[in-house]
Amino acid sequence: MERITATYFIETPFEPAKAAEVLAGEQSSGTFVAVPGETAELKERFAARVESVEQLETVDTPAIPGATSATGKYHRAIVKVSWSIENFGYNLPVLISTLQGNLYEIKQFTGLKLMDIELPASFGTHYAGPAFGIEGCRKLTGVNDRPLIGTIIKPSIGLSIEQTAGIVKTLADAGIDFIKDDELLSSSANSNFNDRVDAVMKVINAYADKTGKKVMFAFNISGEVDEMLQRYEKIVNAGGTCAMVSINSVGLAGTKKICDQKQLAIHGHRNGWGMLTRHPLLGINFKAYQKLWRLAGVDQLHVNGIQNKFWESDDSVVSSIEACLKPMYNHKTVMPVVSSGQWGGQAFETYRRTKTVDLLYMAGGGIMAHPMGAAAGVTALQQAWKAAVDGMSLEDAAIQYPEFNKSIEKFGNK
Known part of the structure; x- marks a missing residue:
């Protein structure tokens, strides 16, 4: 099944890999607590997936408000997260809600920016692009x-x-x-x-x-x-x-x-x-x-x-x-x-x-x-x-x- 991959530049007081997992869960099948119906089969089909985490520098001051670091350190990283096209099909507003929605409000992040999107081949067929x-x-x-x-x-x-x-x-x-x-x-x-x-x-x-x-x-x-x-x-x-x-x-x-x-x-x-x-x-x-x-x-x-x-x-x-x-x-x-x-x-x-x-x-x-x-x-x-x-x-x-x-x-x- 085709997937869409988003690349983010993040900052977090937590381990970047763990923060990325929170993002993936909140923006797909998960929430802050396990709920009935979130089966292994459901997650296999619809859960977002953390594809990679590339750790960058560590800083002393958070870029924006969020969770306070217990150590006074804030870690920056490039993370890639992917979603199955089954989650939203060819629906640009829902795609945006997924890639750019509530994730900006997750307290685990003191910085988060969407840097790039890798779109599947079928988007090139479904969308015609510019007419001129x-x-x-x-x-x-x-x-x-x-x-x-x-x-x-x-x-x-x-x-x-x-x-x-x-x-x-x-x-x-x-x-x-x-x-x-x-x-x-x-x-x-x-x-x-x-x-x-x-x-x-x-x-x-x-x-x-x-x-x-x-x-x-x-x-x-x-x-x-x-x-x-x-x-x-x-x-x-x-x-x-x-x-x-x-x-x-x-x-x-x-x-x-x-x-x-x-x-x-x-x-x-x-x-x-x-x-x-x-x-x-x-x-x-x-x-x-x-x-x-x-x-x-x-x-x-x-x-x-x-x-x-x-x-x-x-x-x-x-x-x-x-x-x-x-x-x-x-x-x-x-x-x-x-x-x-x-x-x-x-x-x-x-x-x-x-x-x-x-x-x-x-x-x-x-x-x-x-x-x-x-x-x-x-x-x-x-x-x-x-x-x-x-x-x-x-x-x-x-x-x-x-x-x-x-x-x-x-x-x-x-």
């Missing part, structure tokens, strides 16, 4: 051999529909590939969702008729499931190509329902991610996280960015990009979305460390605040990426490309 992925998003935007260049409507909320449409026209004329709503805006007092779709798509469709290029706009449809489906249909009927979902707010089941419609590329925004991962010994690592959302079917997934404005390290960002680009079954590959304080200057380090152009590269202020205007901001980003791929230094690119040079003057010290 990198290849499909490139086809929808007509962009090949470089990253998609994208931006966010700013201010995040408060603009009128007319103002939003005006910004979209400016960006389309500038040659942008991708624009999205901010996650804070779905339907507000002065920007009704349906009316905003009509106004924005009027601009995008007119530009496509004139140039043959259709800008991808990710409208934020996040909401209740029925409402999201109505908004999804509105975008399709208006000629749109993309919808955005705040995946942590909407959840796996709701997001999968949207992805299963397969008419729009789905931009997976991970706002709230810091709550799930920022503590080094609590939550979930991106390597495991992205596998779940690829099963749900998102086509684009945020990974932060090199030299970003948030807390995440460059090493972590690079690891996240690599995780997204690693093949998963025979599914289409999710497109990493690089964002957070980006401008052309980070293209060089991003390419040096990842050696890929299969990215959606998002810059808000890096485009809109360019001293020569938004069109020059888009051009500067394209120049930066071309220079990076061509092996040029930032300094040489500044000499060759005037728009990029102005970006350095504006953003280089930020």
